Amino acid sequence: MPWQSGILMAMNMLALSELLGSTVYDSTGAASGRVREVALAPQEDRSRIAMFIVKTSSGNRLLPLNAVSAIDDGVRASTAAGDWTDANGAEGMLLLSRDLLDQQVIDVYGRKVVRVNDVDFYRDTLHGHPSLKIEGVDVGARGAIRRLLKGVVPAPALRALLQRLPQREIPWDFVDLIETDPARRVRLKISHDRLAKLHPADIADIVEDLAPDEREAVFETLDEEVAAGALEELEPRVQKSVLESLDSDRAADIVEEMEPDAAADLLADLPEERTAEILVQMQPEERQEVADLLEFKENSAAGRMTTEYIALPVTSSTNEAIEALRTFGGRMESMSTVFLLDSHGTLSGAVPLAKIVLAPPATALLALTQEPLISCREDAKEKEFAELFDKYNLLTLPVVDEHSRLMGVITPDDVINMLRAKL
Amino acid sequence: MKFLRRWKAQILLVFAVVGPGFITANVDNDANGILQYSQAGAQFGYMLLWTMIPTTIALIVVQEMCARMGAVTGKGLSDLIREEYGLRITFFMMIGILLTNFGNVVGEFVGIVGSMGLFGVSKYISVPICAVIVWLIAVKGQYKSVEKVFLLASFFYVTYIFAGALAKPAWIEALKTTVKPPEMEAFRHSAYLYTVIGLVGTTIAPWMQFYLQSSIVEKGVTRRQYAASRLDVIVGCIFTDVVAWFIIVACAATLYLHGARDIRDAADAAQALHPLAGEWAYILFALGLFNASLFAASILPLSTAYTVCEGLGFESGVERKFSEAPVFYWLYTALIVAGGAVVMIPGLPLIKIALLSQVVNGAVLPFVLIFMLLLINKKDLMGEYVNKLTFNIIAWATTGIMIVLTALYMYGLFHGGAG
Numbered sequence: 151m152p153w154q155s156g157i158l159m160a161m162n163m164l165a166l167s168e169l170l171g172s173t174v175y176d177s178t179g180a181a182s183g184r185v186r187e188v189a190l191a192p193q194e195d196r197s198r199i200a201m202f203i204v205k206t207s208s209g210n211r212l213l214p215l216n217a218v219s220a221i222d223d224g225v226r227a228s229t230a231a232g233d234w235t236d237a238n239g240a241e242g243m244l245l246l247s248r249d250l251l252d253q254q255v256i257d258v259y260g261r262k263v264v265r266v267n268d269v270d271f272y273r274d275t276l277h278g279h280p281s282l283k284i285e286g287v288d289v290g291a292r293g294a295i296r297r298l299l300k301g302v303v304p305a306p307a308l309r310a311l312l313q314r315l316p317q318r319e320i321p322w323d324f325v326d327l328i329e330t331d332p333a334r335r336v337r338l339k340i341s342h343d344r345l346a347k348l349h350p351a352d353i354a355d356i357v358e359d360l361a362p363d364e365r366e367a368v369f370e371t372l373d374e375e376v377a378a379g380a381l382e383e384l385e386p387r388v389q390k391s392v393l394e395s396l397d398s399d400r401a402a403d404i405v406e407e408m409e410p411d412a413a414a415d416l417l418a419d420l421p422e423e424r425t426a427e428i429l430v431q432m433q434p435e436e437r438q439e440v441a442d443l444l445e446f447k448e449n450s451a452a453g454r455m456t457t458e459y460i461a462l463p464v465t466s467s468t469n470e471a472i473e474a475l476r477t478f479g480g481r482m483e484s485m486s487t488v489f490l491l492d493s494h495g496t497l498s499g500a501v502p503l504a505k506i507v508l509a510p511p512a513t514a515l516l517a518l519t520q521e522p523l524i525s526c527r528e529d530a531k532e533k534e535f536a537e538l539f540d541k542y543n544l545l546t547l548p549v550v551d552e553h554s555r556l557m558g559v560i561t562p563d564d565v566i567n568m569l570r571a572k573l
Numbered sequence: 574m575k576f577l578r579r580w581k582a583q584i585l586l587v588f589a590v591v592g593p594g595f596i597t598a599n600v601d602n603d604a605n606g607i608l609q610y611s612q613a614g615a616q617f618g619y620m621l622l623w624t625m626i627p628t629t630i631a632l633i634v635v636q637e638m639c640a641r642m643g644a645v646t647g648k649g650l651s652d653l654i655r656e657e658y659g660l661r662i663t664f665f666m667m668i669g670i671l672l673t674n675f676g677n678v679v680g681e682f683v684g685i686v687g688s689m690g691l692f693g694v695s696k697y698i699s700v701p702i703c704a705v706i707v708w709l710i711a712v713k714g715q716y717k718s719v720e721k722v723f724l725l726a727s728f729f730y731v732t733y734i735f736a737g738a739l740a741k742p743a744w745i746e747a748l749k750t751t752v753k754p755p756e757m758e759a760f761r762h763s764a765y766l767y768t769v770i771g772l773v774g775t776t777i778a779p780w781m782q783f784y785l786q787s788s789i790v791e792k793g794v795t796r797r798q799y800a801a802s803r804l805d806v807i808v809g810c811i812f813t814d815v816v817a818w819f820i821i822v823a824c825a826a827t828l829y830l831h832g833a834r835d836i837r838d839a840a841d842a843a844q845a846l847h848p849l850a851g852e853w854a855y856i857l858f859a860l861g862l863f864n865a866s867l868f869a870a871s872i873l874p875l876s877t878a879y880t881v882c883e884g885l886g887f888e889s890g891v892e893r894k895f896s897e898a899p900v901f902y903w904l905y906t907a908l909i910v911a912g913g914a915v916v917m918i919p920g921l922p923l924i925k926i927a928l929l930s931q932v933v934n935g936a937v938l939p940f941v942l943i944f945m946l947l948l949i950n951k952k953d954l955m956g957e958y959v960n961k962l963t964f965n966i967i968a969w970a971t972t973g974i975m976i977v978l979t980a981l982y983m984y985g986l987f988h989g990g991a992g
Contacts, residue, residue, distance in 0.1 A: 252655050265886040267660065289886065297660045361647030362795060387793050394797075 164221070164282065166246055166269035167297050168305075173224040174204045174213065181224075182206055182231035190244040190284070192338045197322050199271070199282040203237045203245070210237035221273070221280050223305075228279075242337045244327075254360070255287065256326035258344040261352045263359040268293030270319055287325055290318025328360065330367045342371050350379035358388055366395045369404070378407035381416070390419055393428070402431030409481060410436070411456040411564070414443035418453075443558075451535050452528035454568065455549045455558030456480075461489040464498050468513045471506050483561040487546040490515055496554040497525055502545065525550045528557055532568055539565050593788035594640060594802060597781050598632075598809030599727045602816055603869035604684020605677060607862055608927050609775040610817050611842040613768050614824025616834050619743070619750040620759070622821060624769060626751060628776045629814040631971040634964055635942065636806045638949050639782045643789030644799040645958045650786045651884030653948050660885075666944070667881045671904075673937045674780045674877040676930030678912035681873065683927040684866030686916055687839025691859040696917055704913040707870045708906065711891055723868040729861040730816045736846045736854075737819035742826035751818070760978075763985040770978050771928055774935025776817065777971075782941055784876040787883075796958070820845075836924055874908035936979045942972040 169185055176182045183206035191200040201214040202225060211234035219228040227234075244250065250266050257264045268288040274281055288296075292315045299308055326345045329335045345353060345368070353372075357365050357380060369377050369392055381389060381404060393401050393416065405413045405428060417425045417440065425444070429437050439457055446452035458480035462470055471488050478485060488506065490499035499519035509518055525548040526535050535547055539562065547560040613621045639650065646653060655663040682700060689699035759765045785806075794802050824845040828836070836842050839862060846854035875891075878901050882889035888898040895902050916923065946968055949960050960968070 252659050254656075265655070267886065294660060294885070298664055361790075363647060391793060391795060395795075 162273050163285070164271045164273055165288070165293070165296060166251065166271070167293075167300055169221075169225075169271075170247055174202070175224055175226045176231040176234075177219075177228050178230060180231070182227075183211065185225060186210060187248065188246045188282075190246065191242070192244055192340075193242075196339075197284045198276070199284070200243065204234065206231065206234075211235065212237045215281060216277065216279055218280055221282070241334075244338055249329075250287070250327075253328075254364070255320075255328060256345055256356055257289075257320045257324055258326050258348065259324040260320065261348060261356060263356055264289040264320065266293075268296055284322045286319040286321045288317065288319050291315050292317045328364045328367060330363045332367075332370065335367070335371060340371065342368060346372055346376045350376070351383045353380040354383035358385060362391060362395060365392060369396060370400060374403045375407045377404045382408060382412050386419065389416055393417075393420060394424060398427040399431045401428045405440070406432050406436045409456055410439040410443055410458065411454065411558075413440045414453070418444055446528065449532050450528065451526050451530040451547075451549045451560060452557065454532070454535075454564045455560045456484060456564075457558045458484050459489060459546075459548075459556070459559040460485065460487075461491050461556055462515065464490045464492050464516055466490070466515050468506050468509050468511060468515065468518075471501070471515055475503075475506075481561075483563060484546070484559060486561075487520075487548075487559075488515065489548055489556055489559075490519065491556060494553075495556070497523070497548055497550050497556045499523060500546070500548060524548075525554075526560075527552070535560055536565050536569065592805065593785055593792060593794075594636060594806030595809035595812075596724060597636065597785045597788065598806075598813040599724065599730075600784075600869050600872055601776065601778065601781060601813050602727075602730055602865060603677075603681060604687070604862060604866040605680035605778075605869075605927050605931050606775045606817065607684070607820060607865060608680070608687075608836065608842065608924060609768075609771050609931050610820035611824045611828075611845060612836050612924075612928060613772055614821035614845070615828035615836050615841075617765070617768065618825045618829040619747050619822070620755075621768060621772060622747060622751040622818065623753060623755050624772050625814055625818050625821075628773055629810060631773075631967060632777050632814065633807055633810045634967045635777055635782065635945070635971070636785055636810055637803055638945055638960065638964065638968065639786040640789050640794075640802050640806050641799065641958055642945070642949055642955070643786040644794045644796055644802060645955050647790055647795075649790055649880070649883055650783045650945070651880045653954070654944055655884050655886075657948060657951070657954070658944070663884045666940070667884045669937055669940065670779060670783065671877060671881055673930075673933050674873055675908060675912065676926075676933050677778065677780060678870065678873050678877075678908050679915050680927035680930045681866045681870040682912050682916040683923040684839075684862050685870070686923060687842075688859040688863035688866060691839055691843060691855050700913045700917055703867060703870070704909050707867065707874070708909050710871045711875045711905065712902075723864065723871070726864040727868070729857075729864055732846065732857050732861060733816055733819045733823055737823040737826070740823050740826035740845075742822050747822050747825070760981065761985075763982060766978060766982045766985065767932060770935035770975070770982060771931040772935075773975060773978075774933070774938060775931040776814065777938055778931075778934045779937050779941045780873060780876060780880075780934075782945065783880045784872065787876065787879060837922075838924060870909070870912075874905050874912070877908060878902075878905040935975060939972045939975045939979075942968060942975075946972070 166188060169188055172185050173181050174183045174185055183204040185202050186205040187203035188199055189201050189203060190198075194200065199215055201212050202218075204211045204213050211231070213225070213227055213234055217227055217229045218225055220226040246269055250269060252266060254263050254265050266287045266289060270285045270288055271282040272285045274283065292312050295315060296308065296312055303311070324344070326342055327338065327340050329338060329340050345356070348356075353376070357368055360368065365388070369381070372380070381392060384392065396404070405417070408416070417428065429441060432440070443453070443457065460474050460478055462474060474488065475485055486503045488501045488503070489497060490501065492498045499516060500523055501515050501518045502520055505518040524538055524542050524544060526538060528549055528551055530549075538544060538547055545562065548556055549558045549560060551557050642650070642653065648656070651663065651667065654666060685699055685703045686696040690696065789802060824842070827845045828834070828841070833841060833844065839859070840855070843855045843858035846858045879889050881904060882898070882901045887900040889901040890898060893901070915921070946960070946965070949955060950965065952959055
């Protein structure tokens with residue numbers, strides 16, 4: 151019968167709030183203290199409890215799980231209270247009541263930030279003694295009501311009531327902890343690996359819900375490329391806040407991973423000294439690209455363009471084009487057109503990727519150009535190039551200087567970005 | 574060019590940050606505030622003016638603490654209480670805030686009834702219509718644009734300053750009583766005690782602390798921009814209390830002087846503006862009161878819903894759909910509906926209820942202050958921004974005094990005190 155197995159399952163589960171404050175009996179059977187904390191050593195085992203911190207009349211003591219003989223309505227130790235060591239070096243461990251209960255954590259599966267109401271353990275045995283494994287964190291009514299009514303309603307009645315409530319639990323594997331102290335992050339092995347696998351927009355959503363210090367902690371830990379992607383997706387105000395709070399060299403590392411035009415847009419909004427501080431820390435090549443773009447006025451074509459594009463001599467054929475596409479390190483959006491330059495570097499043609507793919511091998515690119523050749527001047531206003539995109543159904547819009555030399559390329563996402571800001 | 578650009582940046586920075594402190598302080602002069610100050614002036618003349626300076630100092634200290642906590646931690650007050658003190662304590666605090674704020678919401682509706690009543694509109698019409706308007710303002714997310722309108726309209730309060738002056742008060746006496754400490758004898762009278770608690774409660778309302786801190790966090794004020802926020806808070810508090818002073822003086826110079834010691838309805842309070850506006854006193858007062866009530870009624874239920882949801886971990890936010898944040902929307906709606914419903918019950922002494930809600934504010938204030946003080950003195954939370962000694966002294970003193978006053982009043986109640 152389902153309800154019976156439900157109860158059996160329930161007997162294998164234990165909640166953190168049920169453990170905290172329960173009496174600890176030592177090997178002589180004497181009540182020697184109360185459970186004050188439940189500690190985890192993530193460097194050794196990410197989900198198995200390592201020890202209890204017991205509050206005794208002579209101070210806090212450590213009780214490792216392998217010295218526990220039973221956990222029923224108290225904790226029974228197999229060692230004498232006098233043998234328990236002083237709980238002074240517990241800083242390297244994750245203390246569940248202090249660090250997890252009532253704190254915010256990242257739910258990587260649900261892609262949001264949640265607050266922990268309680269922690270659920272699964273009981274089993276390890277090497278002959280009871281062991282507790284974290285199953286997940288409770289972020290719903292069940293955990294909340296258990297915490298509220300503990301001690302007020304007798305335990306069996308409480309359990310029965312709680313069984314009826316829907317459970318919202320996030321499996322421990324999907325929980326990413328947030329820790330603002332860098333040293334502790336290392337000790338607790340918080341690397342945000344799982345968070346990093348999410349889409350940058352989702353990471354941005356999550357990070358926007360965090361307090362500034364926590365946000366900074368996440369951006370300091372994430373891999374630079376991932377951080378750059380997430381940074382681009384953040385709301386402008388939050389972007390600025392993050393860039394201002396990070397160390398200049400870390401900020402530079404992240405900005406280097408961004409597309410130059412996105413990086414320039416971002417840095418343009420910061421106070422000048424801050425922009426300078428970050429630029430100085432960047433690699434020379436990336437720094438030059440971004441600095442160049444920063445020179446242009448933000449709302450003109452030159453301010454919106456990217457300097458990463460594919461350009462070949464007018465005499466090239468599809469073979470060279472395919473080779474260039476293969477070795478191109480930029481974004482896909484910049485790959486949709488190959489530009490043709492004459493010997494003076496002036497823009498002579500634009501060949502859509504589709505035509506390159508469909509043409510027989512070794513076709514002269516000049517034969518595949520899109521007519522008419524549309525481009526815009528570097529000082530063109532937003533309205534103008536948006537109109538061009540619409541009128542000619544462009545995939546890319548080359549930006550040229552007064553000598554018709556190619557300077558950069560505007561891609562659709564730049565235009566969409568700009569239009570959305572006006573919506 | 575660069576110089577101008579930097580100046581422009583500075584000014585923009587100030588404007589960007591100006592807001593939370595000034596707005597909170599202005600909403601402080603809501604219907605409850607106006608009624609409380611009017612009653613104080615009518616019933617006691619200039620005798621309660623001494624409360625203004627200490628209360629203003631306490632207000633500035635308390636608000637500054639909230640602004641500082643919000644800027645440094647980036648978290649709201651209920652979030653901090655939850656993270657540092659756990660679910661159970663937060664739960665009780667939220668219940669307390671819910672009930673206290675509900676009282677304030679009722680007070681705002683009393684203001685709506687009173688002001689519309691001066692135009693001859695029955696409460697059975699004005700309340701439902703305004704309740705719907707208030708509800709829509711938040712739910713349709715138009716709050717930000719409406720906020721500017723309300724703020725502008727807040728300058729209506731300046732009329733009290735003129736009214737106060739034109740009422741030809743006894744300036745010397747008024748100023749003397751403002752700086753002279755009160756007679757300890759006066760505290761034996763329960764009515765006096767009641768009004769003092771109410772005055773503090775209306776000036777330093779618990780809901781304001783939660784609201785200000787959340788506004789600071791929402792605005793994204795960081796430690797670096799914090800100095801501008803502090804200025805915003807101080808200016809707001811001073812402005813609001815100057816207005817309060819004039820309200821008391823205006824009522825003292827008119828109502829008290831002519832023996833009208835009790836404000837039974839808005840019409841009585843409107844009389845205070847007679848010297849300024851003569852027959853137009855009614856209209857001026859009604860418009861000012863209406864603006865104040867509607868403004869606060871748009872903020873309070875929303876702020877309460879946010880505070881409670883954040884503290885207890887429910888989804889919140891007007892940008893979310895109803896199905897995504899049910900508790901938030903239900904709370905918000907229930908506060909408005911219940912607030913309006915209470916006010917529509919026939920025969921209720923509305924002004925007395927509004928005044929009572931402020932006394933409740935004053936009684937609950939110490940609890941909120943205690944938590945704030947415990948949090949703001951935690952080094953691992955606030956770093957180098959922990960409270961300096963003076964702030965601690967002022968805030969703890971305020972807490973202690975309020976507890977003592979409330980205890981004295983309770984004692985007086987049960988032992989049939991005089992007055």
